[in-house]
Amino acid sequence: MNILSKFSLAAALAISLASLAQANDAHHAANAAAVSAESADAALTEGEVKKVNKDTGKLTIKHGELKNLGMPAMTMVFRVKDPAMLDQVKAGDKINFVADKVEGQFTVTQLEVQK
Numbered sequence: 216m217n218i219l220s221k222f223s224l225a226a227a228l229a230i231s232l233a234s235l236a237q238a239n240d241a242h243h244a245a246n247a248a249a250v251s252a253e254s255a256d257a258a259l260t261e262g263e264v265k266k267v268n269k270d271t272g273k274l275t276i277k278h279g280e281l282k283n284l285g286m287p288a289m290t291m292v293f294r295v296k297d298p299a300m301l302d303q304v305k306a307g308d309k310i311n312f313v314a315d316k317v318e319g320q321f322t323v324t325q326l327e328v329q330k
Contacts, residue, residue, distance in 0.1 A: 300323060
């Protein structure tokens with residue numbers, strides 16, 4: 216292979232790698248935008264604590280629609296991300312919370328008691 220052929224091959228390879236790098240950057244930017252959109256969907260939802268079960272680390276909450284989970288309003292049991300959340304609430308408290316599916320279980324990941 217002569218020097219001109221080697222140079223042409225190297226140039227073609229460099230152009231291909233640059234195109235792949237740009238496509239990869241665009242893919243990462245799209246993923247970052249999707250993560251931001253998911254975070255926005257996981258906005259606080261209003262709810263009412265029906266039961267606190269410290270033994271199991273769970274809360275029973277009557278809640279509004281959970282858009283990020285595609286779930287209508289209902290009453291259901293949630294795990295809590297942090298057991299300290301259980302000490303912040305009691306049955307009857309009005310709350311704002313974020314729930315997500317963590318390790319296959321519906322989990323309260325953020326909790327605020329309404330004042």
